[in-house]
Amino acid sequence: MTIRTRFAPSPTGYLHVGGARTALFSWLYAQKTKGQFVLRIEDTDAERSTEESVQAIFDGMQWLGLAHDEGPFFQTDRFPRYLDVIQQLLDQGDAYYCYCSTEEVEAVREQQRADKQKPRYNGKCRHRTDVDETVKPAVRFKNPEQGEVVFNDLVRGEISISNEELDDLIIARSDGTPTYNLTVVVDDLDMKMTHIIRGDDHINNTPRQINIMKALGAQVPHFAHVPMILGEDGARLSKRHGAVSVMQYLDDGYLPEALLNYLVRLGWSHGDQEIFSVGQMIDLFDIKDINRAASAFNTEKLLWINQQYIMASEPEKLVKLLANQLTELGCDVENGPDILEIVKTQQERAKTLKEMAEKSLLFYTDYEEFEEKAAKKNLKFAALEPLEMMLSKFEQLPDWSKEPLHQVILDTAEALDLKLGKVAQPLRVALTGTAVSPALDATLFLLGKDLCLKNILRATEYIKERIVAQQS
Numbered sequence: 462m463t464i465r466t467r468f469a470p471s472p473t474g475y476l477h478v479g480g481a482r483t484a485l486f487s488w489l490y491a492q493k494t495k496g497q498f499v500l501r502i503e504d505t506d507a508e509r510s511t512e513e514s515v516q517a518i519f520d521g522m523q524w525l526g527l528a529h530d531e532g533p534f535f536q537t538d539r540f541p542r543y544l545d546v547i548q549q550l551l552d553q554g555d556a557y558y559c560y561c562s563t564e565e566v567e568a569v570r571e572q573q574r575a576d577k578q579k580p581r582y583n584g585k586c587r588h589r590t591d592v593d594e595t596v597k598p599a600v601r602f603k604n605p606e607q608g609e610v611v612f613n614d615l616v617r618g619e620i621s622i623s624n625e626e627l628d629d630l631i632i633a634r635s636d637g638t639p640t641y642n643l644t645v646v647v648d649d650l651d652m653k654m655t656h657i658i659r660g661d662d663h664i665n666n667t668p669r670q671i672n673i674m675k676a677l678g679a680q681v682p683h684f685a686h687v688p689m690i691l692g693e694d695g696a697r698l699s700k701r702h703g704a705v706s707v708m709q710y711l712d713d714g715y716l717p718e719a720l721l722n723y724l725v726r727l728g729w730s731h732g733d734q735e736i737f738s739v740g741q742m743i744d745l746f747d748i749k750d751i752n753r754a755a756s757a758f759n760t761e762k763l764l765w766i767n768q769q770y771i772m773a774s775e776p777e778k779l780v781k782l783l784a785n786q787l788t789e790l791g792c793d794v795e796n797g798p799d800i801l802e803i804v805k806t807q808q809e810r811a812k813t814l815k816e817m818a819e820k821s822l823l824f825y826t827d828y829e830e831f832e833e834k835a836a837k838k839n840l841k842f843a844a845l846e847p848l849e850m851m852l853s854k855f856e857q858l859p860d861w862s863k864e865p866l867h868q869v870i871l872d873t874a875e876a877l878d879l880k881l882g883k884v885a886q887p888l889r890v891a892l893t894g895t896a897v898s899p900a901l902d903a904t905l906f907l908l909g910k911d912l913c914l915k916n917i918l919r920a921t922e923y924i925k926e927r928i929v930a931q932q933s
């Protein structure tokens with residue numbers, strides 16, 4: 462038997478990280494078993510579904526590399542098929558027309574609530590045989606009245622629900638449109654799903670869906686309900702907790718492999734291993750190892766994983782991504798320094814590509830003034846001589862590359878019998894205006910000769926002005 466799994470999002474917003482994790486689990490299981498993964502867009506809710514959301518799903522899936530083997534199928538293309546199945550259920554006596562108005566149904570529910578009963582449809586039309594021509598009826602599924610629905614959830618274990626708990630569900634609204642529980646069943650059967658892996662917010666629908674499947678004479682697939690992702694405060698993860706849209710993570714400078722790695726660990730584990738390549742995930746993943754308990758999204762940990770991936774990346778792979786981030790920040794990357802060199806310089810210094818870009822702004826725009834504290838500490842009289850010596854050595858340097866640049870700093874320290882820091886820190890402040898920067902040889906190289914000479918001169922003048930001010 463070929464394993465078939467699916468991801469079936471409703472296109473009513475961005476692709477949420479929770480959805481992405483469900484998609485990842487379904488995709489991994491299909492990959493692992495050499496099965497197939499289907500993408501289905503559940504767009505029957507015309508009011509809430511949008512084309513942008515469909516695109517956001519495609520973009521997110523593509524960015525994460527979760528390719529589907531079949532689809533995308535759109536439920537709105539399949540209405541005739543749903544109507545056929547509804548007719549089939551009517552014909553075989555497993556569904557009936559319901560003429561009750563919304564107000565009537567609501568009034569019954571109100572009463573039930575007042576009587577401390579579970580609100581449910583009272584079955585008024587279940588045995589009705591006459592036809593009311595004046596009312597457009599809905600269609601309800603005739604849920605079995607006795608017995609129970611038992612299924613072995615691959616995450617939660619055996620679940621059983623008494624049919625008495627389940628009322629007769631609307632499968633077609635009075636305007637003729639099919640409802641979620643009907644469309645999902647028809648699709649899962651037609652698309653020959655063997656394993657339905659989805660969020661446990663759907664667990665209450667499962668017994669109803671199983672009953673419809675059984676009425677259609679189908680073999681019931683396996684179900685695996687994955688716990689929700691929570692925010693750090695224990696509430697269900699939402700925008701309130703920060704970024705929840707997959708594409709936001711691209712904008713924020715995350716690598717897709719890092720997000721996948723974080724998501725797979727959120728709710729699944731393999732010993733205490735933290736870093737998994739996609740290949741390892743495929744080898745090691747199993748539904749039975751999905752945690753039963755909900756897990757909380759931890760941005761710090763995601764950042765840490767992203768940093769591990771940035772450090773381990775081939776620098777060439779990060780060039781385009783960093784260039785995009787720099788462009789976002791307004792840098793003219795075409796006419797700027799070599800980005801590969803920036804990546805190599807910054808790779809160990811940033812948790813995200815966005816942070817890397819922010820830390821690289823100095824290579825694109827000169828600073829306006831010295832940071833006060835840095836200047837006060839480092840641009841003192843004692844720094845004048847080493848700065849002037851380096852200025853003249855740099856002026857004469859025929860080869861503006863990292864090694865000779867580094868040598869100038871060493872030679873200056875040696876010639877003046879100074880500790881390296883006494884030479885390097887003033888130079889750093891001179892070049893960048895601050896006391897923190899990447900390695901000096903790389904900074905000199907990336908800033909280019911003209912700017913470096915200009916800024917060292919600027920620092921020496923600053924020191925002289927300071928001395929004059931102190932004397933007067």
Ligand code: GLU
Pocket residue numbers: 469470471503645658659660663
């Ligand atoms: N379309 C449903 C949702 O986005 C998922 C349905 C399912 O996985 O069965 O919540």
